[in-house]
Amino acid sequence: MKVVVTGGHGQLGRSLVRRAGGAGQDLVAVGRDLLDVADPAAVAAQLDRLAPAAVINAAAYTAVDRAEHDRGAAFAVNAVGAGHLARACAARGIALLHVSTDHVFDGRATRPYLEDDAVAPLGVYGASKAAGEVAVLAAGGTVVRTSWLFAEGGRGFVPAIVRAALAGERLRVVADRHGCPTWSDDLAEALLSLAARPAPAGVYHYAGDGATTWHGLAVAIVEELQAHHGLAPTAVEPIPSAAWGSIAPRPAYAVLDTARIRALGVVPGGWRRAIGRVVTRATAAAGPRRDHSSEP
Numbered sequence: 536m537k538v539v540v541t542g543g544h545g546q547l548g549r550s551l552v553r554r555a556g557g558a559g560q561d562l563v564a565v566g567r568d569l570l571d572v573a574d575p576a577a578v579a580a581q582l583d584r585l586a587p588a589a590v591i592n593a594a595a596y597t598a599v600d601r602a603e604h605d606r607g608a609a610f611a612v613n614a615v616g617a618g619h620l621a622r623a624c625a626a627r628g629i630a631l632l633h634v635s636t637d638h639v640f641d642g643r644a645t646r647p648y649l650e651d652d653a654v655a656p657l658g659v660y661g662a663s664k665a666a667g668e669v670a671v672l673a674a675g676g677t678v679v680r681t682s683w684l685f686a687e688g689g690r691g692f693v694p695a696i697v698r699a700a701l702a703g704e705r706l707r708v709v710a711d712r713h714g715c716p717t718w719s720d721d722l723a724e725a726l727l728s729l730a731a732r733p734a735p736a737g738v739y740h741y742a743g744d745g746a747t748t749w750h751g752l753a754v755a756i757v758e759e760l761q762a763h764h765g766l767a768p769t770a771v772e773p774i775p776s777a778a779w780g781s782i783a784p785r786p787a788y789a790v791l792d793t794a795r796i797r798a799l800g801v802v803p804g805g806w807r808r809a810i811g812r813v814v815t816r817a818t819a820a821a822g823p824r825r826d827h828s829s830e831p
C-alpha cells in the first residue's frame with residue numbers, strides 16, 4: 536500500500552521516512568519543490584502521478600511567531616493548501632491524514648482537551664491550522680492533532696537545549712506552559728498505522744504520554760546529558776512565558792486527551808522514555824563536547 540507524505544523534508548516528514556523504511560513500507564516523501572500544497576495544479580499532478588492509497592499531510596507553515604506578521608502565507612499553506620489537498624484526495628478516493636496542533640485551543644482548560652472541545656486559537660498560526668481542520672473534515676479527511684513535537688535534528692527544542700548545555704550557556708526555560716512532548720518518530724509510527732487501515736473519520740489526538748512543562752522537558756534533557764554524556768551538574772532556571780518574549784500568544788495548557796486514538800489500538804509512547812535516545816542522537820550531531828569546567 537503506497538503512502539505519500541507531503542512536507543517530506545520537515546521534522547515529521549523525516550520521521551515518517553525513517554519509520555516506513557524500518558518497516559519496509561512503501562512511502563514516498565515529497566517536498567514543497569515537487570508538491571506545493573498551496574498550488575492546486577501541483578497537488579493534482581503529483582497525486583495522479585504517484586497514485587497513493589493514502590496521503591499524510593506533514594506540510595505546514597510552522598513559524599508560530601512569524602505567522603503573526605505573515606497571515607497570508609500561514610493561511611495559504613495551513614488552511615487553503617490543506618483544503619486543496621483534502622479535496623484532491625477525496626476526488627481520487629485517496630485517504631488523507633492531516634496533522635494539526637494543540638494551538639487550535641486557547642489553553643484555558645483545566646482538564647485534558649477532548650477532540651470535540653471548541654477550538655479558540657490565540658494566534659494566527661493556530662487560526663490557520665483550525666481553518667485547515669475545517670477544510671479537511673469537510674472533504675472527508677482525518678485530522679490528527681499533536682503537540683510539542685521533538686526530534687534530534689533541525690531547529691527543534693531538544694537540539695537547542697543540548698547545544699546550549701554542552702556549550703555551558705545559561706539555561707532559562709519557560710515553566711508556566713503545560714503540554715505533552717511527542718517524539719516525532721512515535722507520531723510517525725501512529726500515522727503509518729492509521730494509514731494502513733480503513734480511514735477513521737473525524738479528529739484524533741495523539742500526544743506523548745505524560746504532561747510536563749518546557750522547563751520539565753529541559754530538565755529531563757539535562758539529566759540525560761549528565762547521566763550519559765558527561766555533562767557537569769547544570770541548573771535549568773524556570774522562567775515565566777512573559778520573560779521569554781515570544782511574539783505569538785501560545786496556549787498555557789495544551790494537554791491533549793488521547794482516549795479516542797487509544798480505542799483504535801494506537802497507544803502513545805511516553806516522552807520520557809524517548810528522550811534518552813533523542814538526546815544521544817542530538818549530542819552526536821552537536822559534535823565533540825566543549826569542556827567549560829576549567830573556565831573562570
Ligand SMILES: NC(=O)c1ccc[n+]([C@@H]2O[C@H](COP(=O)([O-])OP(=O)(O)OC[C@H]3O[C@@H](n4cnc5c(N)ncnc54)[C@H](OP(=O)(O)O)[C@@H]3O)[C@@H](O)[C@H]2O)c1
Pocket residue numbers: 541542543544545546547548566567570571572573592593594595596597612616634635636637664681682683684685
Ligand atoms: N513542531 C511542533 O512542535 C508541532 C506541534 C504540533 C503540531 N505540529 C504539526 O505537525 C506537522 C509537522 O510539523 P513539523 O514539526 O514537521 O514542521 P516542519 O519541520 O516545519 O516541517 C514542515 C514542512 O512543510 C513544508 N512546507 C511548508 N510549506 C509548504 C507548502 N506550501 N507545500 C508543501 N510543503 C510545505 C516545509 O518546507 P520548507 O522547509 O521548505 O518550508 C517543511 O519541510 C505540522 O502540521 C504542524 O503544524 C507541529
